[in-house]
Structures are given as structure tokens and as C-alpha cells.
Amino acid sequence: MSQTELIQSIRRMAQEKDAVIMAHYYQRPEIQEAADFIGDSLALAQQARKTDAKIIVMCGVHFMAETAAILCPDKKVLIPDPTAGCSLADSCRAEELKAWKERHPEYKVVSYVNTTAAVKALTDIVVTSSNALKIVNQFPADAKLLFGPDRNLGAYINAQTGRNMELWNGGCHVHSRFSVEALLTLKQQYPNVPVLAHPECKQVILNISDVIGSTQALLNYVKAHTDTPRFIIATEPGVIHEMQKACPEAEFIPVPPEITEGVGCSCNECEYMRQNTLEKLYACLRDETGVVSVPTDMAREALKPIEKMLAMSK
Ligand code: 13P
Numbered sequence: 427m428s429q430t431e432l433i434q435s436i437r438r439m440a441q442e443k444d445a446v447i448m449a450h451y452y453q454r455p456e457i458q459e460a461a462d463f464i465g466d467s468l469a470l471a472q473q474a475r476k477t478d479a480k481i482i483v484m485c486g487v488h489f490m491a492e493t494a495a496i497l498c499p500d501k502k503v504l505i506p507d508p509t510a511g512c513s514l515a516d517s518c519r520a521e522e523l524k525a526w527k528e529r530h531p532e533y534k535v536v537s538y539v540n541t542t543a544a545v546k547a548l549t550d551i552v553v554t555s556s557n558a559l560k561i562v563n564q565f566p567a568d569a570k571l572l573f574g575p576d577r578n579l580g581a582y583i584n585a586q587t588g589r590n591m592e593l594w595n596g597g598c599h600v601h602s603r604f605s606v607e608a609l610l611t612l613k614q615q616y617p618n619v620p621v622l623a624h625p626e627c628k629q630v631i632l633n634i635s636d637v638i639g640s641t642q643a644l645l646n647y648v649k650a651h652t653d654t655p656r657f658i659i660a661t662e663p664g665v666i667h668e669m670q671k672a673c674p675e676a677e678f679i680p681v682p683p684e685i686t687e688g689v690g691c692s693c694n695e696c697e698y699m700r701q702n703t704l705e706k707l708y709a710c711l712r713d714e715t716g717v718v719s720v721p722t723d724m725a726r727e728a729l730k731p732i733e734k735m736l737a738m739s740k
């Protein structure tokens with residue numbers, strides 16, 4: 427079957443089965459083409475909450491499907507490749523977070539959405555890169571807050587909000603390894619080209635970037651600047667697919683990683699996000715495999731900080 431036929435078959439099957447296909451901006455372009463809805467982490471959670479479909483196929487990494495399963499306990503939530511993890515979510519285990527909380531009994535826990543359901547169940551409020559500043563700003567200036575697991579995002583929130591949250595020492599392997607030297611060279615080569623960066627990048631990268639935001643915020647910037655001929659992109663390059671659609675004539679230059687593992691290396695791609703393929707999506711929908719569920723007690727606890735986030739990001 428050609429890629430176009432496969433996409434058509436997936437679309438037909440989704441209609442027959444009353445399934446909605448959601449995809450993160452970091453998914454392979456052909457998966458984005460097969461999806462009903464493409465979004466960042468926040469939009470995917472919001473969309474999961476409001477869908478009427480019987481089945482949600484979450485084309486993203488495992489925590490995104492788990493978040494949908496927590497929000498929609500009565501729906502079947504599927505992921506094309508259930509082993510698609512996230513190095514950032516893996517950098518914070520629930521037992522370790524519990525011990526950290528116990529050492530800081532008077533603190534509230536603010537967790538990035540890139541966490542397991544078990545971590546969310548120990549959390550007071552969840553945030554995404556879209557709403558983190560807005561939500562943290564709603565806490566009193568002297569609130570005692572623990573933030574995890576992304577230390578780069580945490581440091582960025584502290585700097586922007588004047589807060590002094592205690593930070594977990596976790597990170598995303600993709601965003602931590604963008605090369606500062608390569609970005610400086612690109613900036614010299616293309617002097618007036620805006621640099622768009624995700625806040626999971628290291629502080630040194632953010633310091634020399636022009637626009638910092640979630641995948642949706644970066645895409646919105648491109649959509650609002652359709653006359654700009656070039657953009658430098660410091661996030662997973664999957665997002666360029668939608669950017670290119672918004673600005674077909676523009677050139678998008680991805681920042682390379684520090685270590686290049688050979689010719690043709692795509693080391694700034696998230697290999698977890700790329701685990702989902704069109705073939706796996708087809709098989710998962712056809713056989714209704716890759717079911718993601720969360721134990722009831724854990725889901726009940728994890729739902730509270732997610733609900734709080736959805737309410738506070740309005
Ligand atoms: P967004 O909140 O922009 O969707 O980012 C999610 C993510 O995994 C970034 O690496």
C-alpha cells in the first residue's frame with residue numbers, strides 16, 4: 427500500500443470505529459497528515475477532554491496517552507507504539523519524588539506534564555510549556571514550590587516569574603544537546619533571522635534566542651510572521667512540518683545537536699516520538715491494540731492536578 431492509500435485506509439477506519447486520531451507536532455509528517463487533530467501537550471489534553479469519540483488514538487509518547495486515559499476513563503485510549511517513552515518523564519520516578527516531597531513538607535509540587543501518572547498522582551498542579559508561566563504566576567510570590575522534572579524549564583519559569591522554586595535535576599536529552607557553538611555560527615551566518623526555542627533548551631540557548639515557547643507558541647509566531655523568509659528552530663524538527671505549511675516559501679533551519687553521530691545523523695529528532703509509524707498506527711486502529719490505561723486509584727489522584735491545570739489555564 428502506498429503512503430497515501432495507507433492514510434486513506436486509516437481515515438476510513440477511524441470513521442467506521444468512531445475514533446479520533448490526535449498527534450503531537452513532533453510526530454512524523456505522515457502521521458500528522460493522518461490525524462484529525464495536531465497540537466502541543468496542552469491542546470492534546472484539552473482535546474481529549476472534549477472529544478465525543480469512542481476511541482482516542484494518541485500519536486505521541488506514553489505520558490500523553492496516559493493523560494488522555496486519566497481524563498477519559500470511559501474511552502478506549504490507544505497508542506501506536508506503547509513503548510514510546512520520554513527521557514524527561516523517565517528522569518523522575520514516583521518513589522524519588524515522594525522522598526523529595528517528604529523532605530519539603532510545607533511545599534506544593536508543580537509537575538511538568540512530561541511525567542508518569544504515578545508522579546502526577548503525587549502532584550498539586552500540572553503545567554505544560556504553554557501555561558507554566560501563567561499558572562506559576564497565580565501562586566503568591568513567596569509560595570514554596572517544588573518543580574520537576576525539567577530543570578531548564580524550571581529555571582526559565584523562575585527567571586520569568588521572579589519565583590524561587592526548588593528544581594528537580596531532570597532533562598530532555600533532545601533539548602539538552604542543542605549546540606551553542608552551532609547556534610552562534612548560524613546567527614552569524616544569518617544575522618537577522620529569528621531564533622525560536624522551546625523552554626526545555628539549556629539557558630545558554632534560551633539567552634541567545636528571540637522567541638521562547640511551547641511548540642504551539644513557536645508555530646503561532648511563524649503564522650504571525652509569514653513575510654519572514656527564514657527561521658532558526660531550536661526544538662524537535664517535527665514541528666517544521668506545520669510551520670512549512672503556514673509559510674511555504676520560508677526556510678526553516680534546525681539547530682544541530684552537540685554530538686553528531688555520523689553523516690546523516692538526525693540526533694535532534696526525538697527517537698521516542700518517531701517510534702510511531704503509519705504502519706503501527708494502521709495496525710493499532712485495526713486491532714485496537716496498544717491500549718493505555720491507568721489504575722483507578724492512581725487515575726483519581728492524577729486527575730486532580732490535571733483538572734486544576736485545565737481550569738487555571740483558561
Ligand atoms: P509541548 O508542550 O510544546 O507540546 O512540548 C512537549 C514536549 O515533549 C517537548 O519536548
Ligand code: SF4
Nearest residue numbers: 512513514598600696
Ligand atoms: Fe520527551 Fe524530549 Fe521527546 Fe519531548 S522531545 S517527548 S521531552 S524525550
